[in-house]
Amino acid sequence: MTPAKSDTPDMPFPPRLELSGICKSYPAVVANDNVSLTVARGEIHAVLGENGAGKSTLMKIIFGAVKPDAGTVRWNGADVHVANPQDARKLGIAMVFQHFSLFDTLTVAENIALGLAADVNMAELAEQIRQTGKNYGLELEPHRHVHTLSVGERQRVEIVRALLTKPQLLILDEPTSVLTPQAVQKLFVTLRQISAEGCSILYISHKLDEIRELCHSATVMRGGKVTGHCDPAQETAASLSRLMIGAEPEQEEETEPHAPGELRLQIKHLSLPRAHAFATPLDGITLDLCSGEIVGIAGVSGNGQQELLAALSGEDRRAKPAMITLKGKPVGHLGPNARRALGQSLVPEERLGRGAVPEMSLTDNMLLSHQRAPFVVNGMIQFKHAIQAAADIISRFRVKASGPAALAKSLSGGNLQKFIVGREIVRKPDVFVVAQPTWGVDVGAAAQIHHEIRLLKEAGCAVLVISEELDELFHLCDRLHVIAKGRLSPSISNQEATREQIGLWMSGLWDKDGNAAGVATGELASA
Secondary structure: OOOOOOOOOOOOOOOOEEEEEEEEEEOOEEEEEEEEEEEOOOOEEEEEOOOOOOHHHHHHHHHOOOOOOEEEEEEOOEEEOOOOHHHHHHHOEEEEOOOOOOOOOOEHHHHHHOOOOOOOOHHHHHHHHHHHHHHHOOOOOOOOEHHHOOHHHHHHHHHHHHHHOOOOEEEEEOOOOOOOHHHHHHHHHHHHHHHHOOOEEEEEOOOHHHHHHHOOEEEEEEOOEEEEEEOHHHOOHHHHHHHHHOOOOOOOOOOOOOOOOOEEEEEEEEEEOOOOOOOOOEEEEEEEEEOOEEEEEEOOOOOOHHHHHHHHHOOOOOOOHHHEEEOOEEOOOOOHHHHHHOOEEEEOOOOEOOOEOOOOEHHHHHOOOOOOOOOEEOOEEOHHHHHHHHHHHHHHOOOOOOOOOOEHHHOOHHHHHHHHHHHHHOOOOOEEEEEOOOOOOOHHHHHHHHHHHHHHHHOOOEEEEEOOOHHHHHHHOOEEEEEEOOEEOOOEEOOOOOHHHHHHHOOOOOOOOOOOOOOOHHHHHOO
16 A cells, blocks of 8 residues: 655746765765756655765755765756855755754753854744744753753754754754654654645655655665665555665564573662753663563653663663672672673664764774773783774674774764674673664664674573664564653563554553553653
């Protein structure tokens, strides 16, 4: 059945945007190779491609954040030179980046004000932020500092900032990665309304079903080149995947019921007060994780995931020692190195800054969690082993990078994610905790990461996956919990769980036995 969507607008105007012969090269890679693209007024146009296909570079060129080596840009029928993002905003172009461009020490309102007129009234802006967030299901507190926000909440800031400018062209890079299914549909209603009013939308997403449902047309990129155009409504998710990767997509195996082994990680009545004014307090969280099983935690961003990860990683050491035990040993008070020594690996939700240091090479980033022999001997780094290990990760996880010396910041988001996940998996951990494992990752890479996680499980590792992707959790996990308002739901087996029940639990509505409490339709829709 073809998903319902509106027809492509047919208006007697020149295209909103025309790109012709766009080229951009870096020392180790050709990011865009003679790329041409046309977007009509009011059109929702998808740009598809694997991680590293050149999509983000092309979007940055349109937004003026990157200068092309060659090619022309036409805007509403006239040649233009977009020198910087300020020029783009003056033209009416707004962009939501996959990697956010926010100042940590400023508030939400102050960050948004930076892209607006200098004489903006901050009180009026705060109210606009609240109202826009409410209308689009992207609620924000304007006076909250960005450094206290989760990754999902930071993305909300970017989307609201873009919408407040009332753009003629809106560029969205993975805009739904932090939204519930209900909120995604609400956002789609908004995007269709914006489109009907004449705003064009360039939409980048690896969620192929979303593209089929929402977009009027699609341009496919591979290796920096345009390899085709299509009407997504006339394609299947499998055929779109073939267009992207040039081959049949890998078939992911289904998760089979598995008898868990020994208890590896136990959280017992973990309660922590707010670490700062805008944090989510943790309230009596209890969880058992055994060898040979994958347990998932679902939830809307900002409901305590960030705080739970900090407690599990050792970044937050306020827990009483016995509240968290690792292989039978109390570790609530221990730091990350001590937990690694006991066999835990952890992938944080934030790639740049926590998962990797942007200005460091992949080799140096590999050493962040590999500080024992053969990589470090008697306090001395054995660079031969370190470089080879980084190269092996690049090869095994198909990371598109120039080599072990490549800086972390030079990789696309999806390729950096593959490297970070690979770095932790090759440690052969006894307990593997991963947040948002496939955020912004293309379908082929997601299948590969899922496969590697399953191999860990088969080897006896205990795996905890924290994700806002319900499809991912249903596909990958043996059991599920939901985190809401700092509380953790009871466990439910994947075979028994339904999307409706999990969606209801995401509102925090369950009783002590895991049964859904009474809820009005409006409450569920706002989950």
